[in-house]
Amino acid sequence: MSRKDITSGNWAVAEAMRQINPDVVAAYPITPSTDIPMRFSEFVADGLVDTNLVTVESEHSAISACLAASVSGARVMTASSANGVALMHEIFPIAASYRAPIVFGLVNRSLGAPINIHCDHSDSMAERDSGWIHIYCEDGQEVYDTMIMGVRIAEHKDVLLPVFVCQDGFITSHCFEPVEFMEDDEVQAFIGERDPLFPLLDIDNPVAYGSLALTDYYFEIKRQQVEAMKHVERVYKEVAQEFAKKTGRDYPVVDTYRTDDADHIIVIMSSAAGAAKDTVDSLRERGHKVGCMRIRLFRPFPAAAIVDALKDARSIAVLDRAASLGAPAPLFTEIKGALYDAGIHIPTNTYVYGLGGRDFFPHNAEEAFMDLINNKMSPEERYLGLRE
Amino acid sequence: MAIRIKDLVTKEKAMRQGHRMCPGCGAPTAVQQALLAVEQPVVITAATGCLEVSTTIYPFNAWGVPFLHSAFENAGASVSGIEAAYVALKKKGKVTKDIKFVAFGGDGGTYDIGLQALSGAAERGHDFTYICYNNQGYMNTGAQRSSATPKGANTSTAPAGKVIPGKIQKPKDLTAIMAAHHIPYVAQTTIHNPMEVIEKVKRAVETPGPAFVNILTPCVLFWRLEPSLQREICKLAVETRIWPVYEVIDGQWKLGYKPRKRVPVEEFFKPQGRFRHLFKGEAGQSVIEAFQKDVDEGWEYLLKMCGETWEPQA
Numbered sequence: 001m002s003r004k005d006i007t008s009g010n011w012a013v014a015e016a017m018r019q020i021n022p023d024v025v026a027a028y029p030i031t032p033s034t035d036i037p038m039r040f041s042e043f044v045a046d047g048l049v050d051t052n053l054v055t056v057e058s059e060h061s062a063i064s065a066c067l068a069a070s071v072s073g074a075r076v077m078t079a080s081s082a083n084g085v086a087l088m089h090e091i092f093p094i095a096a097s098y099r100a101p102i103v104f105g106l107v108n109r110s111l112g113a114p115i116n117i118h119c120d121h122s123d124s125m126a127e128r129d130s131g132w133i134h135i136y137c138e139d140g141q142e143v144y145d146t147m148i149m150g151v152r153i154a155e156h157k158d159v160l161l162p163v164f165v166c167q168d169g170f171i172t173s174h175c176f177e178p179v180e181f182m183e184d185d186e187v188q189a190f191i192g193e194r195d196p197l198f199p200l201l202d203i204d205n206p207v208a209y210g211s212l213a214l215t216d217y218y219f220e221i222k223r224q225q226v227e228a229m230k231h232v233e234r235v236y237k238e239v240a241q242e243f244a245k246k247t248g249r250d251y252p253v254v255d256t257y258r259t260d261d262a263d264h265i266i267v268i269m270s271s272a273a274g275a276a277k278d279t280v281d282s283l284r285e286r287g288h289k290v291g292c293m294r295i296r297l298f299r300p301f302p303a304a305a306i307v308d309a310l311k312d313a314r315s316i317a318v319l320d321r322a323a324s325l326g327a328p329a330p331l332f333t334e335i336k337g338a339l340y341d342a343g344i345h346i347p348t349n350t351y352v353y354g355l356g357g358r359d360f361f362p363h364n365a366e367e368a369f370m371d372l373i374n375n376k377m378s379p380e381e382r383y384l385g386l387r388e
Numbered sequence: 389m390a391i392r393i394k395d396l397v398t399k400e401k402a403m404r405q406g407h408r409m410c411p412g413c414g415a416p417t418a419v420q421q422a423l424l425a426v427e428q429p430v431v432i433t434a435a436t437g438c439l440e441v442s443t444t445i446y447p448f449n450a451w452g453v454p455f456l457h458s459a460f461e462n463a464g465a466s467v468s469g470i471e472a473a474y475v476a477l478k479k480k481g482k483v484t485k486d487i488k489f490v491a492f493g494g495d496g497g498t499y500d501i502g503l504q505a506l507s508g509a510a511e512r513g514h515d516f517t518y519i520c521y522n523n524q525g526y527m528n529t530g531a532q533r534s535s536a537t538p539k540g541a542n543t544s545t546a547p548a549g550k551v552i553p554g555k556i557q558k559p560k561d562l563t564a565i566m567a568a569h570h571i572p573y574v575a576q577t578t579i580h581n582p583m584e585v586i587e588k589v590k591r592a593v594e595t596p597g598p599a600f601v602n603i604l605t606p607c608v609l610f611w612r613l614e615p616s617l618q619r620e621i622c623k624l625a626v627e628t629r630i631w632p633v634y635e636v637i638d639g640q641w642k643l644g645y646k647p648r649k650r651v652p653v654e655e656f657f658k659p660q661g662r663f664r665h666l667f668k669g670e671a672g673q674s675v676i677e678a679f680q681k682d683v684d685e686g687w688e689y690l691l692k693m694c695g696e697t698w699e700p701q702a
Contacts, residue, residue, distance in 0.1 A: 052476040061508055064465035203453075206452060208454070
């Protein structure tokens with residue numbers, strides 16, 4: 001059984017949280033993710049959840065309280081954006097190192113300055129080496145589904161890592177669209193109970209979290225996190241497969257659209273994939289063999305799946321919604337690295353688009369495709385939708 | 389239940405031998421005394437600092453009870469998160485025992501970088517006790533000045549130089565700031581008398597809701613103090629009224645001790661190398677005089693808050 005409703009990306013996250021019914025949510029307001037704790041606090045006020053909601057005094061305290069609650073044995077969730085994410089930065093690698101399976105609704109927004117409340121991926125891209133799992137979603141349905149799958153992936157004994165469920169600020173978070181919800185009991189049956197390893201509140205078996213480990217042990221502990229990350233793709237696939245069986249909605253690590261016979265492929269993330277896919281259709285109608293690949297799982301980076309989808313293309317355009325100032329854009333760098341490791345050389349263009357919420361239209365995608373089709377290839381970074 | 393010393397000395401300690409705090413350091417003394425009279429199981433969290441790094445050097449661990457450290461400025465948020473998890477899991481029957489939560493932070497982690505998280509935790513009303521082991525500076529990183537450092541002290545970032553005689557500013561009154569949160573229990577004390585800390589922390593822990601205890605603890609290394617003088621220097625802090633001991637229980641201020649005589653602040657300075665420069669020349673003398681004035685004014689304020697008068701012997 002399921003029900004369909006018109007909802008926003010933020011409300012979809014809040015609804016997933018209501019159904020998950022976490023033990024603790026500690027959150028702090030910041031645009032555009034504020035709707036999530038606002039909506040959730042209504043559920044708390046109406047007694048629809050058992051959650052202990054901690055309305056902290058900063059994002060730093062939000063993630064610190066989440067981490068402490070998570071290692072205590074609680075199931076924990078939160079949400080934030082941009083500067084809030086940046087303020088939490090110190091605690092992210094600690095949460096990953098303590099193997100705290102926090103599920104985090106990250107609503108992408110540009111980092112200042114200038115201060116700007118609209119979408120780009122500069123906030124989450126700055127956290128790509130923090131040891132968290134990163135999943136980028138295209139629409140509200142996917143955000144809702146990924147929050148639920150995220151619990152299972154994060155808490156899996158072979159993983160035990162926190163997860164960012166990313167959606168585009170305003171574009172997805174505030175856009176009302178139809179979302180199909182599972183029944184409450186279906187969600188509970190899918191996620192099960194959390195069975196924490198070494199909870200802090202197990203008084204009879206005391207443990208210490210947060211030891212000082214210097215030159216003699218730090219490296220080995222980091223190596224264990226590397227190993228945990230290696231298990232993520234397998235666990236992700238198992239969970240996604242089970243989820244697809246229950247709901248009919250399938251979420252591979254990369255979402256390929258008409259790439260099978262494509263000569264030219266755009267690689268993109270999150271909501272802009274919609275405009276890119278529309279452009280694929282219109283260019284196909286005009287006889288161009290083009291396709292689109294959307295990266296869903298970004299950390300760990302699913303290199304094999306990406307190479308498999310790109311290997312037969314004649315040229316590629318990687319579109320980043322974040323710049324790495326002074327170096328090539330982050331997704332572009334990763335894609336090139338994956339192809340290089342596979343021994344494949346395909347000419348690849350790099351574009352930065354949509355910073356600070358600048359709209360991404362089909363004609364922007366077409367511009368990138370036409371560069372590929374007309375063999376205008378260059379390692380120089382180019383910009384879509386920018387006045388120069 | 390009355391505290392009996394006979395029971396205390398045979399009790400298993402929450403923090404055990406093998407930690408690497410300096411001989412004479414006040415922090416482990418304060419921690420041991422603080423936890424001695426707590427009858428319920430405790431979970432400890434600590435801010436980054438001497439106590440934390442010296443008790444948990446992997447793969448060793450001096451704590452016989454659950455312990456969490458995650459960062460410097462967030463002990464208030466960490467204890468909030470643990471308590472929030474406890475409340476939620478107890479409601480679901482996943483935790484069955486009654487547990488108490490104690491956070492430790494140095495003055496750097498409490499007066500300065502951790503003040504916001506502590507203030508938030510106090511305002512939200514979690515059930516916890518926060519203990520500041522106040523050694524009046526960033527001693528873990530090498531004696532930098534904090535907002536708890538006394539005026540005139542020689543520190544590594546406010547050094548006694550040819551022109552400037554150490555730290556210029558007087559310390560922040562954190563105990564009063566915490567009292568202004570109108571939480572049910574606030575206390576200021578030191579380790580001059582073990583029963584002081586034992587009784588006050590027991591009261592703090594047994595009080596439902598937030599409690600804050602500010603304990604002056606010598607750093608013998610950077611106070612430039614003979615380690616055997618740990619107790620004596622704390623007694624001098626109380627006798628000189630530099631560090632009066634008092635409680636604020638449900639908004640009622642209660643003075644713990646009135647010195648019989650007016651003991652000048654120099655008596656607290658003399659055993660400590662960090663104040664040595666104040667005894668050389670006029671600049672130092674004017675700092676001592678200003679310090680004494682601050683102490684006298686602070687004492688008058690405290691007497692007023694406690695509804696007390698003071699008539700010292702000549």
